Amino acid sequence: MTRAQQIGVIIGLAIVAVLTLLRASDPQLLRLIRDVTFDEYQRVSPRSFEELPVRVIDIDEASLREFGQWPWPRDRLALLVDRLSEMGAAAIAFDILFAEPDRLSPRTVVGNVPGIDPSLLSQLPDNDEIFADSIADKPVVLGFGLTNEGTYRPSVKAGFAFTGESPVGAPPHINAATPLRPRLEANAAGIGHISLNPGSSSSVVRAVPLFLTDGEQLYPNLALEALRVAQGVSTYVLAGAPDAAGVMVSVKTGDFVVPVTAAGELWLYVSPDRAERYVSARHVLAEEGASAKVSAAINGSIVFIGTSAAGLQDIRVTALGENVPGVSLHAQTLEQILNGRYLSRPDWADGLEIFAIAVLGSLLVILTTFVSPAVALACGLAITALAVVASWLCFSYAGLLFDPLAPIISGSVTHFAATSFRILVIDRERREVRRAFGQYLSPSLLYRIEHTRDALRLGGDDRQLTVMFVDVRHFTEISERLPPTAVVGFLNTLLDALSRHVVANEGTLDKFIGDSIMAFWNAPVDVADHETKAVRAALAMRETLGELNAADAFGFGKDQPVGIGIGIHTGVACVGNMGAESRFNYSAVGDAVNVAARIESSCKDIGFDILISEDTARLQLGAALLEAGTIGLKGKSSRTRLFAVVGDERVMQSVEFAELRQLHHQLVEAFRSRSPDTRRIVSAIRLKTKMIAGLAEFYRRISRRADHFRDEPISEEARPAE
Incomplete structure (x- = not known):
C-alpha cells in the first residue's frame, strides 16, 4: 500500500466516522429527510378507507350558513348531543374547547344590560346549564387544549394500571390546560386532550400523543378516551419497559391493544380524506329530523364533533399532503386503532442505520482506494437499490419504518470524497x-x-481561548424596515468596522453569523495577554460604533443609534478544522464558546453592552469593571459570575469611577445581606452614573429590582431567564 493510499484510507474512514457521528446525533435536517421519506411511502401506499363505526359531525360552511356564525349557543350543542344520543351514538367526542361561559346565553345577554333586576336573571335559561344537563349520563367526551398560563389540570375520568416499569414520565409534558366549565367537566363521561402534535416544529401531523403527563398524572387523548367511553371500560392498562422507567410500549383499553413509541405516541397511517367520513351538522339538526341514511351512519358509531370551516382555522396537514380538519385526524386515529393497521419504528432502527453507514462507508472507501472508482460506484448503486427495496418491503408488509436515505446519502458523500482525493494533486x-x-x-x-502533512485533516486541539460574540441589537426591526440591499449595506458597513478591531488586537475572526461576529484569541498561534486584548477590542468596537452613530453612517438618523452586545469568556475549547474533508472551516467549539454566547445574550437582560466572565476578568491587566450578576448554564450546578466593562485603564484610574466602584460594592453587599439601605445606595449610584456614560440603563434595571425585591442578591437580579 502506497503512502497516498494510506492517506486516502485514513481520510475516507475519518469521513465515515464523521458521518456516522452525525447520524448518531440525529440533527433536525436528517430527521426532516427521514420524515419526508416516510411521508412518500404513505403517499405511494396509503391506508385504505374502510367503513368503520367512526364519523365526524362536521360544523361545515353549509351548517354555518343555516344556523349562523360560530360560536353557536350551547343549547344548540345540547340539541346536537340529544339527537346523536337518540340515533344511538356509542360515544360523542367534542373537538371543541369550552373554556368560557356561553356569551349568547339569555341570562348572560340580559345580565349585561344596565338596570336589570337581578332576581329576574335566575328565571332566564342558561345555555351552559342546558348543555351540562344534556351531556349528563350520556357517553360524551369533552376536549381540552394546552396553555402556558395558569395551573389548571382537567379531571381524569379513567383509572390506570401498569405492567413493567412506570411509563408516567414518557409522554409529552403538560404545563397547564385550558379550563373547562365546572358543570361540563363534572357531567362529562370522559375528558381528553385535543393536541395533535404539541412541541413539533413541523406543520405535518405524523404522530399523535395518546397521553400527556405532568409527571404524576397521565391525561388521555380525545380519540383514545372516546374509545374507552364507547366500550364502557374504566381503566387503561399501560405496558412499560421491563427494565427502564419512563418508556411506554403499548396501551390497552377494553378489547384493543395499541403499540406506541417510547413517548406514548401513535404513528399515524392515514387514508385519503373521504366524504363518507363526514356528516354535516345541519343534517343532524334538521327540523324534520335526520334522514334514515344519517341515522344509520350514526347508530353504533363513535362520533367526533368538529369543524371543516376554513374561517375557524382548524386545518392540519397529513403525511399525504392533504389539508384536512383537525377533527378528521382524531377520527383517523380511532380508525387506525379499530382496524389494527399500525406503523412502528423499532428502538433498534437507529442503531441499524448507524451501523449500515459505518460498514457500507468503510467498504466504499476500500473499494475506491484499491479497486477503482467505477467498481465502487457500481457497488454503491447496488447497495442503494438494496436499501430502498428492503425499506419499502418492511413498510409494505410489516408497517416498519426504516430510513434508506441516511446510508445512501452518507455513502454518496463518502464515495465522492474518496474519488476526489484519488484524482487530486x-x-x-x-x-x-x-x-x-x-x-x-x-x-x-x-x-x-x-x-505540513495532514494540514487538511479534520479535528482540533484543546486550547485556552478567549472567545467573543458580538450581536446587533434590534436587527430584526432594522431589517423589516429596510429593503434587502440596504440591509446588506448596513451589515457590511458595521461588521467591517467592528471586525477590524479583532485583527488589530491579534484575534482570529471565526465567522459572521448574520448580524453577529464570533472571534477568539490564542489560536491558531499563542497570543500573550489574550484576555486583555479581547477586552481592548470590545472597547474599541464601542468607541467605533459611537463614532458611526454620531456621523449617521447608517442613514437612520442621529436619533436612532445602532446598539450592540458583546460577551467575552475565557476557557478551554476545541479549535481546529471542522466540517468535511471537501469543505471545512477553522473554528472553535466547546463549553467556552457556549458560555461566551450566553454572556452576549445576557447583555439584553442586564442592560449593558459589554459583559465578561469572571475567568476573563480575573486576568485583566487594566479595565474598569463592575460586578453585573450571574447566569446559570445548563448541565452545571454553579453559576457564572459576570462583570460589566465600563471603560479602559484611564476610566479605571479616574476619581469618578473609584467613587462609583465603592458605592457599587456597597450595593452588592446590601443585596447579599438583605440590607434596607439598598434603595438609598441605588439612588446615590444613579447620581454617579451621569458622570460615566452607558450605565444609566444598567442601574435603572437594578433600581427596578431594588424597588420590588430589595431582599434579593444582585446576582439574582442579573440572572437571565433560562
Whole structure:
C-alpha cells in the first residue's frame, strides 16, 4: 500500500466516522429527510378507507350558513348531543374547547344590560346549564387544549394500571390546560386532550400523543378516551419497559391493544380524506329530523364533533399532503386503532442505520482506494437499490419504518470524497489550504500549514481561548424596515468596522453569523495577554460604533443609534478544522464558546453592552469593571459570575469611577445581606452614573429590582431567564 493510499484510507474512514457521528446525533435536517421519506411511502401506499363505526359531525360552511356564525349557543350543542344520543351514538367526542361561559346565553345577554333586576336573571335559561344537563349520563367526551398560563389540570375520568416499569414520565409534558366549565367537566363521561402534535416544529401531523403527563398524572387523548367511553371500560392498562422507567410500549383499553413509541405516541397511517367520513351538522339538526341514511351512519358509531370551516382555522396537514380538519385526524386515529393497521419504528432502527453507514462507508472507501472508482460506484448503486427495496418491503408488509436515505446519502458523500482525493494533486491541496486559511492567518503561518502533512485533516486541539460574540441589537426591526440591499449595506458597513478591531488586537475572526461576529484569541498561534486584548477590542468596537452613530453612517438618523452586545469568556475549547474533508472551516467549539454566547445574550437582560466572565476578568491587566450578576448554564450546578466593562485603564484610574466602584460594592453587599439601605445606595449610584456614560440603563434595571425585591442578591437580579 502506497503512502497516498494510506492517506486516502485514513481520510475516507475519518469521513465515515464523521458521518456516522452525525447520524448518531440525529440533527433536525436528517430527521426532516427521514420524515419526508416516510411521508412518500404513505403517499405511494396509503391506508385504505374502510367503513368503520367512526364519523365526524362536521360544523361545515353549509351548517354555518343555516344556523349562523360560530360560536353557536350551547343549547344548540345540547340539541346536537340529544339527537346523536337518540340515533344511538356509542360515544360523542367534542373537538371543541369550552373554556368560557356561553356569551349568547339569555341570562348572560340580559345580565349585561344596565338596570336589570337581578332576581329576574335566575328565571332566564342558561345555555351552559342546558348543555351540562344534556351531556349528563350520556357517553360524551369533552376536549381540552394546552396553555402556558395558569395551573389548571382537567379531571381524569379513567383509572390506570401498569405492567413493567412506570411509563408516567414518557409522554409529552403538560404545563397547564385550558379550563373547562365546572358543570361540563363534572357531567362529562370522559375528558381528553385535543393536541395533535404539541412541541413539533413541523406543520405535518405524523404522530399523535395518546397521553400527556405532568409527571404524576397521565391525561388521555380525545380519540383514545372516546374509545374507552364507547366500550364502557374504566381503566387503561399501560405496558412499560421491563427494565427502564419512563418508556411506554403499548396501551390497552377494553378489547384493543395499541403499540406506541417510547413517548406514548401513535404513528399515524392515514387514508385519503373521504366524504363518507363526514356528516354535516345541519343534517343532524334538521327540523324534520335526520334522514334514515344519517341515522344509520350514526347508530353504533363513535362520533367526533368538529369543524371543516376554513374561517375557524382548524386545518392540519397529513403525511399525504392533504389539508384536512383537525377533527378528521382524531377520527383517523380511532380508525387506525379499530382496524389494527399500525406503523412502528423499532428502538433498534437507529442503531441499524448507524451501523449500515459505518460498514457500507468503510467498504466504499476500500473499494475506491484499491479497486477503482467505477467498481465502487457500481457497488454503491447496488447497495442503494438494496436499501430502498428492503425499506419499502418492511413498510409494505410489516408497517416498519426504516430510513434508506441516511446510508445512501452518507455513502454518496463518502464515495465522492474518496474519488476526489484519488484524482487530486498536492498543488490542488495546497491551493485549498490557502483558500481556507488565507483570510485569517499570517503569510508565515500559512506557509507552514501548506507544507505540513495532514494540514487538511479534520479535528482540533484543546486550547485556552478567549472567545467573543458580538450581536446587533434590534436587527430584526432594522431589517423589516429596510429593503434587502440596504440591509446588506448596513451589515457590511458595521461588521467591517467592528471586525477590524479583532485583527488589530491579534484575534482570529471565526465567522459572521448574520448580524453577529464570533472571534477568539490564542489560536491558531499563542497570543500573550489574550484576555486583555479581547477586552481592548470590545472597547474599541464601542468607541467605533459611537463614532458611526454620531456621523449617521447608517442613514437612520442621529436619533436612532445602532446598539450592540458583546460577551467575552475565557476557557478551554476545541479549535481546529471542522466540517468535511471537501469543505471545512477553522473554528472553535466547546463549553467556552457556549458560555461566551450566553454572556452576549445576557447583555439584553442586564442592560449593558459589554459583559465578561469572571475567568476573563480575573486576568485583566487594566479595565474598569463592575460586578453585573450571574447566569446559570445548563448541565452545571454553579453559576457564572459576570462583570460589566465600563471603560479602559484611564476610566479605571479616574476619581469618578473609584467613587462609583465603592458605592457599587456597597450595593452588592446590601443585596447579599438583605440590607434596607439598598434603595438609598441605588439612588446615590444613579447620581454617579451621569458622570460615566452607558450605565444609566444598567442601574435603572437594578433600581427596578431594588424597588420590588430589595431582599434579593444582585446576582439574582442579573440572572437571565433560562
